[in-house]
Amino acid sequence: MIEIDSEVGLSHPADRVWRALTEPELIARWFTEVEPVAGGHLLLYTAGLPGFDAAVDAEVTERREPELLELRCDEAGRRTRLTFTITPTAEGCRLSVREALEHGTWPAEQRARREECYQQALTGRLPAILDWLAFQQVDLRRDELGDTARLPVTAAIDDAPARRGRRLVLIAVLAAAVLAVGLTVWAVLPREPQPVAGSDPTPLPEPTVGTGATHPPRGAVSARPRPTTTTASARSTRSVAKPSRTPTALPPPAPGVTARYTTVSTRIFGYTGEVVVDNRGDVPVADWTVVVTLSKGGTVAGARGADWRQDGQTVTFTGPPVPAGGSQTFTFDVRDPDPRAKAPEGCTVGDEPCAGATATP
Template sequence: MIEIDNEVGLSHPADRVWRALTDRELLARWFTEVEVMAGAGGHLLLCTAGLPGFDAAVDAEVTERREPELLELRCDEAGRRTRLTCAITPTAEGCRLSVREAPEHGTWPAEQRVRREATYQQVLTGRLPAILDWLAFQQVDLRRGEPGETAQLPAIGTVGDAPEPAGRSRRPVLIAALAGAALATGLAVWAVLPTERQPAAGSDPAPLPVPTAATAATRTSRAAASAPTGPTTSTAVARPTRSAAKPSRVPTAAPPPAPGLTARYTTVSTRIFGYTGEVLIDNPGGAPAKDWTVVVTLSKGGTVAEASGADWRQDGQAVTFTGPPVPAGGSHTFTFDVRDPLTKAPEGCTMDDAPCADAAPTP
């Protein structure tokens, strides 16, 4: 009996591998689509027609199921009946998956068997690990731990709780003594201060000076000396007027705006579990462009693993890239790796809110 036997070591726990084997949506992503056959009592239809080594779709019936260790199916492919066994064994690194298909009625031609075994090998060593990595990322809890309890502040006692000091009853007496001493000192100082002298009763004040005839004559001679001796004429002096000519302002045309940055996106390489994207930024202007922002929108579930030539942050499906200044008349290029087993290009790309140009993918 010729069997097809494949075994692969996986760095994932057994329950995650079991989910990838039994979830119809996940199975369609790494192996083939599965349909439930109506009225067939638990029969499944594996849409394997078109896969290398398969002649038609496979009618599969689950005969044994022990989660997360063993899954056994009886398969019928165009009259050829086989038994497919998937066994999961935990290991220190994760688990080991063994997939064995043994014919029960009929067999495969040698060439078909080789192609069928190669198909199993490809999906088990390439596509399945990619889906498991994607599942592992979806299950990562990125939330920070909750802060611990803060230390309680010591209780502050009320004023009435404090014991009254022993010398408190003597304070009023001491304060009264100090106040009396201050009052006595003030009265003593006031008593020794000199008093203002008042004029004696009956004494007349000093008489005011009375002008005499000599004083009047002196004032008359001074006035005569200061009077002008002849007639005077007043001459009006004409002041020249100054007229400042204001220069006329001629409006000048504003310089044309500097051309903005442009960006072009290219998918430079693809692989089973993702792709590598590249963005080329051109600066046709005459001055360096210091601030620029490129936003790449990934498909749902896609994540950026790393980037070269730019700083980045991811918020949901949007990944924002910023980087160094772009020299005048020059360009700047950055690349980024995306983990996405479903698509091989982002859904969108903008450069400062303007769409990026799409370039042909690099072969």
């Protein structure tokens, strides 16, 4: 029996995930449009999805809320059994999707594309819709919350005398504060120099000598730079100008290796990116590394065609060898709290930027 298995961990409770699996308007947001038909069947408009040939006529055969949903599907004569299993976890729940072929055939390429379609929907669009649904539920239930979610309200009473007393005390406190600030400012203001008794208040003229040398006025002597300060500044300048060690440069990419980035799909809180690594050289490339810089708060939910490791906003992808004149493609799903983010901030292969990479707006 040929099967397709996909699984995703979700930070949402099982009942919310159950709604996303059973309410047609929610299913249409993360998978495809659904229409109820006669006889208790559902019509899934999957003809345009990768790995699907036609619309699917689905019948619910088992339903245990909120843990199990099983459908018997007919896709233009190909019959399958599609099972959704929800298992609670400490973080939320785990959703497993299995489709088993009961009648007909699946070409290997079509099966791979179908499995990728499920994986993208589960790791990209479904979490975004669950986040959106969570926000909607919180907003709709705002008036149902208890008193702990609201500001305390005190009963109104006639306390006019007490209010007048408090007002007088407040005015007195403010006046004292203003007076204290004024005294402080007055104390720190510079005072004008007072003339010495018996001295001539008229300033002396600047003396000149026959050599043409000019002496600074008496009041400017204090502005003369101190030798110790000048020496310290010179030492500081020399220490800054001292050459430092040259940092180790990143290794250059393998000769002839380039990369191209494309955003293949978007959603409310994230997107799916695709990178094609091209080897334009004459020899196979065994090792290559693509570094993608996400916007702040962005995380990779999954990748296909490459291994990946995330450290902060930086995600490093590595993958199988690329033959001479060939290419290697991988895709990755990004969750981003900013709905405007539809592409990473940067993409490089070695130290060369990827073609087509655009910064997040």
